[in-house]
Amino acid sequence: GESVGLHLPTLSVQEGDNSIINCAYSNSASDYFIWYKQESGKGPQFIIDIRSNMDKRQGQRVTVLLNKTVKHLSLQIAATQPGDSAVYFCAETLRDSSYKLIFGSGTRLLVRP
Amino acid sequence: SAVISQKPSRDICQRGTSLTIQCQVDSQVTMMFWYRQQPGQSLTLIATANQGSEATYESGFVIDKFPISRPNLTFSTLTVSNLSPEDSSIYLCSVGGERVGNEQFFGPGTRLTVL
Numbered sequence: 001g002e003s004v005g006l007h008l009p010t011l012s013v014q015e016g017d018n019s020i021i022n023c024a025y026s027n028s029a030s031d032y033f034i035w036y037k038q039e040s041g042k043g044p045q046f047i048i049d050i051r052s053n054m055d056k057r058q059g060q061r062v063t064v065l066l067n068k069t070v071k072h073l074s075l076q077i078a079a080t081q082p083g084d085s086a087v088y089f090c091a092e093t094l095r096d097s098s099y100k101l102i103f104g105s106g107t108r109l110l111v112r113p
Numbered sequence: 114s115a116v117i118s119q120k121p122s123r124d125i126c127q128r129g130t131s132l133t134i135q136c137q138v139d140s141q142v143t144m145m146f147w148y149r150q151q152p153g154q155s156l157t158l159i160a161t162a163n164q165g166s167e168a169t170y171e172s173g174f175v176i177d178k179f180p181i182s183r184p185n186l187t188f189s190t191l192t193v194s195n196l197s198p199e200d201s202s203i204y205l206c207s208v209g210g211e212r213v214g215n216e217q218f219f220g221p222g223t224r225l226t227v228l
Contacts, residue, residue, distance in 0.1 A: 008153065034217070043117075043205050043219030044156070089155060099144050099209040099217060100171075103156045 008087060010108045019077040019111075023090035023104045028071060030092035034101070035064060035075045039086045047075070047088075077109075085111045115140055115208050117220035125226045126196050133192045134223045136206030141186035143210025147179070150203040150222070159204075162189040196227045 013019045025033065031052040036044035050057045050064045050073075057064050063076040073090050090104040116139040126132050136145065145162040159179055160168040168181035183189040193200050203224050209217035 036219075041221075043207075043221050046216050046218065049216070100146070100158055100161065101156075101207075101217060102158075106155050 008106045008108045010110060012110045012112060013080050014112050015080060015082060017080055019075075019080045019084070019109060021075045021077075021088050021107045021109065023073040023075075023107075025071050025073055025090065025092045025104065026102065027092060027094075028068075030094055030102075032093050033064070033066060033073055034091045034093075035062075035073075036089045036091060036103075037084075037086045038089065038106075044089060073104075080109075080111050082111045082113060085109055114216075115142060115218045117206060117208060117218060119206055119220040119223050121223060122221065123224040123226075125228060127228055128196055128198065130196055131192055131194045132196065132225055133190050134204050134206075136189045136191070136220055138187045138208050142208040143186075144208060144217075145183060145189045146207045146209070146217075147181060147189070147191045148205040148207060148219075150205060152202070156205065159191070162191075193225065196225075198227045201225055201227045 034049045035047040037047050038044045048059045048062050048064050050066050055066050061078045065074045077084055087106050087108045089106045091101040093101050118137045120135045147159040148156040149159055150156045158171050159174045160170040160181055162168050162181050162183040164183045178194055180192045203222040205222045206220040207217050
């Protein structure tokens with residue numbers, strides 16, 4: 001299948017450990033942020049989002065943290081599983097800008113069995 | 114949510130030719146977008162496909178190279194014209210807006226290789 005993320009930074013974690021993926025965003029006016037997961041040969045899949053009026057949001061096994069002061073976003077994955085292996089992208093947007101997304105550079109997550 | 118299909122899933126084309134990629138959504142959507150993902154890189158927005166009017170292109174992308182159609186609320190096409198090897202990428206369609214809960218969903222992508 002298609003290989004995504006050949007040249008992206010890679011995070012290697014042991015199965016069962018927690019993973020933290022970081023992202024620096026560019027526009028201080030952005031008010032909505034999304035994490036996507038992209039598996040080889042597929043389009044990006046929505047994981048979790050957060051609005052700028054929040055600093056933390058939790059989903060199932062995932063948590064997103066937002067630090068607007070330093071324009072930093074992180075995705076925490078608890079008890080990482082082999083199925084979590086993929087490339088992860090953060091994206092930012094202005095909610096009144098017709099939903100146009102600006103994607104970060106991405107991180108490849110490898111889960112060791 | 115929305116289910117998005119793209120055709121073709123992949124193609125190999127000769128330099129100087131064109132490829133038209135189709136994007137079909139299973140429900141009416143407000144916003145449709147086209148992205149490019151070059152090998153090993155992130156996604157870059159090419160344009161917003163506007164229903165019934167000309168697409169809105171991002172900086173660095175022009176209509177002559179990437180003509181887009183959007184005849185209705187469920188379908189759009191992207192043509193990549195006068196192909197060169199530098200156009201080898203994955204091209205992705207996405208949809209967003211109130212009709213799909215304000216999230217943005219992506220199609221599976223079309224992998225284009227230009228020889």
